[in-house]
Amino acid sequence: MAKLSLSNIGPMDNFIINGDMGIWQRGTSFATIASAAFSADRWEYQKSAAVVHTASQSSDVPTTAESNHESTYSLLLDVTTADAAVGSTDYASLLYSLEGVDTTPLVGHSITLSFWVKATKTGTYCISFNNKGDTKSYIVEYTVNTTATWEKKTMTLTLPSTDTWTADTTASLRIYFTLMAGTAYHNSADTWVSGLDLATSNQVNACDSTANDFRLAQVQLELGTRASVFKSRLTAQELALCQRYYQRLGLVANSPFGAGSLISTTTFIGHMPFIVSMRTSPTVTDTGNFHVRAAAGTLTASSVSFGGSRPEAVQIEATVTGATAGQGGTLRSSDANAYIEAAAEL
Amino acid sequence: MSKMIVPTYTYKLMDSGVRRSDGACIPEAESNRDWKMYQEWLAEGNTPEPQYTEQELIDKAQSEEIGQLRDELRNVVTGQFEMMLELFKLLKQFTDCTNADVDPAILEKAQAWTQKLARLKEIS
Numbered sequence: 015m016a017k018l019s020l021s022n023i024g025p026m027d028n029f030i031i032n033g034d035m036g037i038w039q040r041g042t043s044f045a046t047i048a049s050a051a052f053s054a055d056r057w058e059y060q061k062s063a064a065v066v067h068t069a070s071q072s073s074d075v076p077t078t079a080e081s082n083h084e085s086t087y088s089l090l091l092d093v094t095t096a097d098a099a100v101g102s103t104d105y106a107s108l109l110y111s112l113e114g115v116d117t118t119p120l121v122g123h124s125i126t127l128s129f130w131v132k133a134t135k136t137g138t139y140c141i142s143f144n145n146k147g148d149t150k151s152y153i154v155e156y157t158v159n160t161t162a163t164w165e166k167k168t169m170t171l172t173l174p175s176t177d178t179w180t181a182d183t184t185a186s187l188r189i190y191f192t193l194m195a196g197t198a199y200h201n202s203a204d205t206w207v208s209g210l211d212l213a214t215s216n217q218v219n220a221c222d223s224t225a226n227d228f229r230l231a232q233v234q235l236e237l238g239t240r241a242s243v244f245k246s247r248l249t250a251q252e253l254a255l256c257q258r259y260y261q262r263l264g265l266v267a268n269s270p271f272g273a274g275s276l277i278s279t280t281t282f283i284g285h286m287p288f289i290v291s292m293r294t295s296p297t298v299t300d301t302g303n304f305h306v307r308a309a310a311g312t313l314t315a316s317s318v319s320f321g322g323s324r325p326e327a328v329q330i331e332a333t334v335t336g337a338t339a340g341q342g343g344t345l346r347s348s349d350a351n352a353y354i355e356a357a358a359e360l
Numbered sequence: 361m362s363k364m365i366v367p368t369y370t371y372k373l374m375d376s377g378v379r380r381s382d383g384a385c386i387p388e389a390e391s392n393r394d395w396k397m398y399q400e401w402l403a404e405g406n407t408p409e410p411q412y413t414e415q416e417l418i419d420k421a422q423s424e425e426i427g428q429l430r431d432e433l434r435n436v437v438t439g440q441f442e443m444m445l446e447l448f449k450l451l452k453q454f455t456d457c458t459n460a461d462v463d464p465a466i467l468e469k470a471q472a473w474t475q476k477l478a479r480l481k482e483i484s
């Protein structure tokens with residue numbers, strides 16, 4: 015199975031995967047989203063603060079007349095529990111992480127980040143570019159001028175070739191869209207500084223009211239100093255790129271996941287290939303009800319587990335009753351709510 | 361950077377990797393972020409649960425035993441049906457009779473045995 019990453023599908027205008035917020039494999043609304051959880055594919059929410067957000071797919075997007083690109087969705091962070099008192103180590107942000115193999119073409123070059131933002135809270139916000147080793151940060155300020163209005167922001171910087179950027183399939187360049195940051199994460203703007211910092215002291219607290227919304231759309235990271243009009247990829251291509259990091263299969267009754275055999279009267283062992291090769295051996299989770307379809311009939315699976323995970327496939331093991339050892343079978347979903355997800359996020 | 365607020369999990373050993381308390385099966389892969397979190401959890405002095413509890417081992421063994429006994433019982437029943445049908449054929453041969461000469465009740469039983477035998481072979 016071919017490995018799929020940004021660096022091997024041809025010349026790229028945008029080094030951000032799902033910058034158009036079109037792929038939402040995990041769902042479209044995430045109430046009380048936890049830190050380190052994902053909403054739109056590839057977009058991770060991070061916080062260490064009392065603030066509570068609902069992350070969701072929003073159809074409020076920049077108009078085609080404004081952006082010269084027709085988006086369908088933006089990513090919305092809606093404050094449901096405000097945090098007006100920012101502690102020194104508090105922070106809340108959206109994080110996008112690039113793989114080393116996709117960061118390598120950017121190292122030593124000027125890069126330009128552009129995006130559309132619509133926020134209730136006006137004032138100074140920050141973007142922080144970091145390396146995975148958390149040893150360097152580059153903070154750039156931008157201003158939300160008008161409340162609840164789509165505005166395009168652009169910024170250019172150079173990734174120094176003197177720094178160590180991983181060149182493999184682990185995380186390398188990380189981009190934080192900061193909503194709030196305590197003084198422990200403050201540093202100077204427009205220069206590479208040591209350590210992992212997220213904002214300048216000018217950063218507003220965009221989490222201080224339940225009236226606050228923050229929408230992000232059309233995020234693009236390009237080589238060079240010019241921010242071009244947002245260009246989307248084919249949906250199939252964008253989805254496949256996302257599936258390198260996360261795949262959700264099923265959600266249809268009797269959806270087949272993998273074929274195998276009943277190695278005893280109680281155990282089914284099967285093989286489930288992934289849709290595309292994943293970044294690394296993924297974490298695999300089952301949700302819902304499953305059964306094994308075998309010659310003996312439909313055998314309800316009392317438990318399902320996964321072992322021998324590889325980027326290309328995983329071994330399924332299901333516990334059943336009433337099986338006949340030696341028969342073949344297929345693990346299937348028992349209803350439209352069952353699914354198996356594989357995660358290889360950075 | 362201070363530690364993120366992330367859910368607190370426990371872990372259980374598997375044949376390979378570990379199973380997290382939310383059901384996720386985490387492979388032993390250095391570049392898997394969940395495996396890294398597990399390593400950090402271990403470094404904090406935590407200990408994973410064994411793959412099977414004592415009760416789970418007992419349940420597993422019993423379940424296997426029940427399955428084996430069921431297979432053996434099926435083989436015994438199949439053998440008995442085959443034997444009875446063979447005897448029925450032999451009886452007809454020795455007595456030189458046709459189905460018309462046989463008591464309809466016995467014939468009915470023989471037909472039922474044939475059907476049951478076919479069904480047992482089908483599902484075995």
